[in-house]
Amino acid sequence: MAGDAGELPELDLEKYDADECVKIICLGDSAVGKSKLMERFLMDGYRPQQLSTYALTLYKYTTTVNGKTILVDFWDTAGQERFQSMHPSYYHKAHACIMVFDVQRKITYRNMANWYKELRDYRPEIPCLVVANKIDADMKVTQRSFNFAKKQGLPFYFVSAADGTNVVKVFKDAIHRAVNYKQNSSDFMDEVMRELENFELEQREGNSERDEEEEEEEPKEKPGSA
Numbered sequence: 001m002a003g004d005a006g007e008l009p010e011l012d013l014e015k016y017d018a019d020e021c022v023k024i025i026c027l028g029d030s031a032v033g034k035s036k037l038m039e040r041f042l043m044d045g046y047r048p049q050q051l052s053t054y055a056l057t058l059y060k061y062t063t064t065v066n067g068k069t070i071l072v073d074f075w076d077t078a079g080q081e082r083f084q085s086m087h088p089s090y091y092h093k094a095h096a097c098i099m100v101f102d103v104q105r106k107i108t109y110r111n112m113a114n115w116y117k118e119l120r121d122y123r124p125e126i127p128c129l130v131v132a133n134k135i136d137a138d139m140k141v142t143q144r145s146f147n148f149a150k151k152q153g154l155p156f157y158f159v160s161a162a163d164g165t166n167v168v169k170v171f172k173d174a175i176h177r178a179v180n181y182k183q184n185s186s187d188f189m190d191e192v193m194r195e196l197e198n199f200e201l202e203q204r205e206g207n208s209e210r211d212e213e214e215e216e217e218e219p220k221e222k223p224g225s226a
């Protein structure tokens, strides 16, 4: 299950040979294009027709930031309109959030405030990026001002999952912000998590050094003892 992977980042780090692991979540009403944006970024593709995401989809992606290998867990979920809010575990240990609305549907923009409130209840300080999707349907919308992001002091992007406009930029910015947040956050629980991860890393490194020493120290067979 996806949740298990989120709870065992140290195993993932080894498996993917990564230095750091970050979790990025996506929020927004149903059908605003969350899954399509991920599809566009991760697969560089876009299939026009697709069912809603059923529950939770977890995508793994590795990249390099400042010379370090970063494993990114992208969490995509579905049908928020149907559920109104997300399960707390969705927010758990997230390092950045991409909030999406559909420029063609006003209600999805108005609901940004609700999503943002819920996000802040769980993750008061993580970077949040606001994304206005589907600009390909009517380029004139980019002349309009959507003040929600500005009011909250959040970065804002006009994008299109359909033709790819700004998609890579949003995701790259989100990854950089997530890594930066993870390394420098002053949120108390994050600091505790960071200490724990460092402690586990040190222990693992200690163990593997000891294993190597033990291998070297294996008694050599005495000549003629066989």
Ligand SMILES: Nc1nc2c(ncn2[C@@H]2O[C@H](COP(=O)(O)OP(=O)(O)OP(=O)(O)O)[C@@H](O)[C@H]2O)c(=O)[nH]1
Pocket (backbone or CB within 6 Å): 029, 030, 031, 032, 033, 034, 035, 036, 037, 047, 048, 049, 050, 051, 052, 053, 054, 077, 078, 079, 080, 133, 134, 135, 136, 137, 159, 160, 161, 162, 163
């Ligand atoms: N024109 C246009 N249509 C888009 C764009 N992005 C998504 N769509 C369409 O919008 C619909 C919903 O996209 P999804 O990515 O499934 O939306 P979602 O936010 O993941 O929806 P849920 O999984 O139900 O929460 C699909 O029919 C897409 O083809 C876009 O950039 N432009």
Ligand SMILES: [Mg+2]
Pocket (backbone or CB within 6 Å): 034, 035, 036, 052, 053, 076, 077, 078, 079
């Ligand atoms: Mg979806």
